[in-house]
Structures are given as C-alpha cells and as structure tokens.
Amino acid sequence: MLSRKLIMAAVGFSGAALLMVPGTIMAENAKPKVLKPCMQCHADTPDNGIRGKLGSVSMKAETIKVDTGGASWLVNFDEDTDLSGAEALNKIPAGKEVLITFYEEDGALYAESVDVKQPAKLDPAILIKIDELAPLIEQGPEKGNFAIVDARPGKLFLEGHIPGAISIYDAQFDKNLDKLPKNKDNLLIFYCGGPT
Numbered sequence: 001m002l003s004r005k006l007i008m009a010a011v012g013f014s015g016a017a018l019l020m021v022p023g024t025i026m027a028e029n030a031k032p033k034v035l036k037p038c039m040q041c042h043a044d045t046p047d048n049g050i051r052g053k054l055g056s057v058s059m060k061a062e063t064i065k066v067d068t069g070g071a072s073w074l075v076n077f078d079e080d081t082d083l084s085g086a087e088a089l090n091k092i093p094a095g096k097e098v099l100i101t102f103y104e105e106d107g108a109l110y111a112e113s114v115d116v117k118q119p120a121k122l123d124p125a126i127l128i129k130i131d132e133l134a135p136l137i138e139q140g141p142e143k144g145n146f147a148i149v150d151a152r153p154g155k156l157f158l159e160g161h162i163p164g165a166i167s168i169y170d171a172q173f174d175k176n177l178d179k180l181p182k183n184k185d186n187l188l189i190f191y192c193g194g195p196t
Helices: 002-020 036-040 130-139 154-159 170-179
Strands: 049-058 063-067 072-076 082-084 097-105 108-116 146-150 187-191
Touching (some): 036 170, 049 072, 063 097, 072 097, 130 187
Parallel strands (some): 072 108, 082 108, 146 187
Antiparallel strands (some): 049 063, 049 097, 063 072, 097 108
C-alpha cells in the first residue's frame, strides 16, 4: 500500500512540474503571461515575454514581481538586464505596465530586458480641460450637446464616475456602440484611468 501512495505522489508531482514548464502540452492550464487588458494593444507579445503590471522590485533579492491577472511571476534580474523607459528598476512605480523578456535556466526565469510602457502622447487639440468640462457637466448632456464616456472597466465605473457619464469599457467598445448618442453632431468626450 505504501509503494502505491509513493507512485501516485510521483505521478502528481511530475504533472505539477509539467504545468510549470512553458510550452508543454499542459500550457492551457498554465498561468497567463499577458494581462488581459494588455492583449487589446499588444497581441505581439513574444513567447518569452511577460506583460503585466509591476508588483514589486527587490534590489536585495534581485527579483521583479509582475502581475498578469490572477497570476504573479517572479523574475530574476542582474546588471546585464536591459532597462528601457525608466532610470532604474527601483524607480518604477508599482502598478506600472511592463514587458519583461526572459530566458529560463534550471526552472528559474531571468530577465533579459524590462521595458516600461510610456504614457501615450496625445495631441493637445483633442484634449478638453477641466475648466471647459465643468460647465458642460453642469448643463447636462442634453443642453450641452455632448456625451461623456467612461472607458474604464465597469467595476471602476460603479466605484465612482463623472455625473452623466456612460460606461463603455474600451475593451468592449464595439459591442456597445448602441449606447452612444444617435445625434452624430454631439461632442463625444472619453475618459479613462489616465494616459498609458
């Protein structure tokens, strides 16, 4: 009976090991390497890439933690790790979007490069200032001939939003076109969590 338990434990252990090795036949059960919202713009993430939000950086342990939505990755770094978009790894704020390209050695991940996503550069001519928006909001969408769209995920809209805003999460925009005003001459104002 004891030997049967050992065999079952060995089978269970080898199955778990398969789940941790990238590219195995068990890959559909592996943790995600790309944060879902990042997939909208970054379908080109390399197989040896992890794209998500920075969790933390430990300069002492030389590790970076990246969150990919329901999963966290711990990646080692050293002085040969290339960094772009920040002056130092420990200067990257938590929650910032990053892409880490890595290689695997003896079951551990090592960062070849860390690329920090830069804020979007927007044409000032298409931006509305708060002092221009406030009077519109006071008038309301009907009198002001505008619609304001909150492009953040629905749970953030429920936590708080600009009065009169319509919730249309940018990842589901095409599915919600019927929420936009019928009058195509109305001003459309979109807002989100900030330029990324």
